[in-house]
Amino acid sequence: MKRKGILVVVSGFSGAGKGTLMKNLIKKYDNYALSISMTTRMPREGEMDGREYFFVSKETFEEKAKQGGLVEYACYCDNYYGTPREYVEAQLEMGKDVILEIEIQGALKIKEKFPSALLLFVMPPSANQLRDRLAGRGTETQEVIDKRLRRAAEEAEGIESYDYIVINDDLEVCTKELHSIIFAAHNAVDRNEGFIENMRQELNVLVKGEK
Amino acid sequence: MKRKGILVVVSGFSGAGKGTLMKNLIKKYDNYALSISMTTRMPREGEMDGREYFFVSKETFEEKAKQGGLVEYACYCDNYYGTPREYVEAQLEMGKDVILEIEIQGALKIKEKFPSALLLFVMPPSANQLRDRLAGRGTETQEVIDKRLRRAAEEAEGIESYDYIVINDDLEVCTKELHSIIFAAHNAVDRNEGFIENMRQELNVLVKGEK
Numbered sequence: 069m070k071r072k073g074i075l076v077v078v079s080g081f082s083g084a085g086k087g088t089l090m091k092n093l094i095k096k097y098d099n100y101a102l103s104i105s106m107t108t109r110m111p112r113e114g115e116m117d118g119r120e121y122f123f124v125s126k127e128t129f130e131e132k133a134k135q136g137g138l139v140e141y142a143c144y145c146d147n148y149y150g151t152p153r154e155y156v157e158a159q160l161e162m163g164k165d166v167i168l169e170i171e172i173q174g175a176l177k178i179k180e181k182f183p184s185a186l187l188l189f190v191m192p193p194s195a196n197q198l199r200d201r202l203a204g205r206g207t208e209t210q211e212v213i214d215k216r217l218r219r220a221a222e223e224a225e226g227i228e229s230y231d232y233i234v235i236n237d238d239l240e241v242c243t244k245e246l247h248s249i250i251f252a253a254h255n256a257v258d259r260n261e262g263f264i265e266n267m268r269q270e271l272n273v274l275v276k277g278e279k
Numbered sequence: 280m281k282r283k284g285i286l287v288v289v290s291g292f293s294g295a296g297k298g299t300l301m302k303n304l305i306k307k308y309d310n311y312a313l314s315i316s317m318t319t320r321m322p323r324e325g326e327m328d329g330r331e332y333f334f335v336s337k338e339t340f341e342e343k344a345k346q347g348g349l350v351e352y353a354c355y356c357d358n359y360y361g362t363p364r365e366y367v368e369a370q371l372e373m374g375k376d377v378i379l380e381i382e383i384q385g386a387l388k389i390k391e392k393f394p395s396a397l398l399l400f401v402m403p404p405s406a407n408q409l410r411d412r413l414a415g416r417g418t419e420t421q422e423v424i425d426k427r428l429r430r431a432a433e434e435a436e437g438i439e440s441y442d443y444i445v446i447n448d449d450l451e452v453c454t455k456e457l458h459s460i461i462f463a464a465h466n467a468v469d470r471n472e473g474f475i476e477n478m479r480q481e482l483n484v485l486v487k488g489e490k
Contacts, residue, residue: 189468195481214486221482227475232466235474245466252463255443255456257400263446264438270406271432275425 073101073160074253075182076167077175080190081220083202085236089190090169092243101159103168106132109147122152140170140177149174165250172226179229186253188246189230193237195220284312284371285464286393287378288386291401292431294413296447300401301380303454312370314379317343320358333363351381351388360385376461383437390440397464399457400441404448406431 080086094100106122108129117123124132129148133141141150151168159166168178178185192198198220202213227233232249236242253259291297305311317333319340328334335343340359344352352361362379370377379389389396403409409431413424438444443460447453464470 191478195478195485198482199485217482218486221479221486224475224479224482228468230468232463233468233471233475234466245463248459249463249466252443252456252460255445255460257439257441257444260444264435264444267402267406268432268435271409271428271435274406274410275429275432 071163071254073099073162073164073166074250074259075156075160075178075185076165076250077178077185077187078167078169078190079172079175079188079223079230080236081192081198081223082216083198083205083220084190084192085201085239085242086169086190088239089234089236089242089246090167092239093167093246096243097247099163099165101155101164101166103151103156103159103166105149105170106138106141106152107147107149109145109149139181140174142171142173142177151178172223172229176226176229184259186232186250187230188249189227189233190242191227191233191235193235282374282465284310284373284375284377285461285470286367286371286389286396287376287461288389288396288398289378289380289401290383290386290399290434290441291447292403292409292434293427294409294416294431295401295403296412296450296453297380297401299450300445300447300453300457301378303450304378304457307454308458310374310376312366312375312377314362314367314370314377316360316381317349317352317363318358318360320356320360350392351385353382353384353388362389383434383440387437387440395470397443397461398441399460400438400444401453402438402444402446404446 078086078090090102094102104118104122106124106129108124108126111117111121111123115121126148129150132138132152133150137153138150139153139156141148151170151174156166156168168174170178175187179187192201199213199217202208202216234242234246234249257264289297289301301313305313315329315333317335317340319335319337322328322332322334326332337359340361343349343363344361348364349361350364350367352359362381362385367377381389386398390398403412410424410428413419413427445453445457445460468475
């Protein structure tokens, strides 16, 4: 049975360790493809076109959106961010599970357009640990930390829109859990309608044949 | 975080290999408890009270049912079959995932009473393989095989009431898949409402504390 890939949306609080988790997941297992977003914001130091993002002009982005070439897009801080459709669909067809690391608004748009998408939310073991991690980076001002915590409190209101939570305490344990959730999702009844219908028809043929 | 067990219902066509699969699952992993049904039918040769079933009189069974001591029960071929409540609830409290191997009618009753129960359906890779397995036992008459195939065709109509299917081709692969599905189910958002609510409150305390 040739199985199609699953569209997996991963969201989570800033500081929950999503980025490291995604990198580890893709390194460990070969059934994943990470979708790269398109943005109109300027590349930051060290960012490379086609690795962190596809960096494009506002005109290119708007043209792409107009042509239906983005599965979702949104505007933050005067910049567009979106998910190119072509890559996602090609990888799903090839049987790859495609990971989109996007925020809650984008996640809800995806769920609307692709009801069989799997929505995962990465959480720290506790709020205090989130605060400590944000502070521990040592690169952020208190103001930025407070802003992130306020944003986490807001985002936490939307967790019920997701299918699963993953608690990122130990990186390896969490990676395994994440993989296990996606692996199991392939067996959901609503992702196997073709196989089930086929089994019914085969059984009916056998039952009729016996008469 | 002390986690509660999940009530797992396993159904499947006769000949799909449920019994062997359950035995292998319980042998390999220590988080499972297999619920033993109570029945009024007579023990067959080799069956032991408290292992295959709890064998009781009709009066004992009906008294148990009247007192609410069964999570579900049904009557097949003039005999009662039911799931004793006490064992199931004690094991769930201890954090064990409790497996009920029951038929579709019982499965639907469980889902009604325990909406967070996980319903799994074990299938053979194909209908022809099911027929070959039933015939291959060499112990069944053609009439019995035909009856089982007709019953499988009927049961196949109800698969959409289940959450996941498991295709039993290779025993070890299938056991791992089954375990992975149950393991992943612990992370479902609706099984972690307490943790999520707690995180929200902690975040709100931090956000208010900063002001």
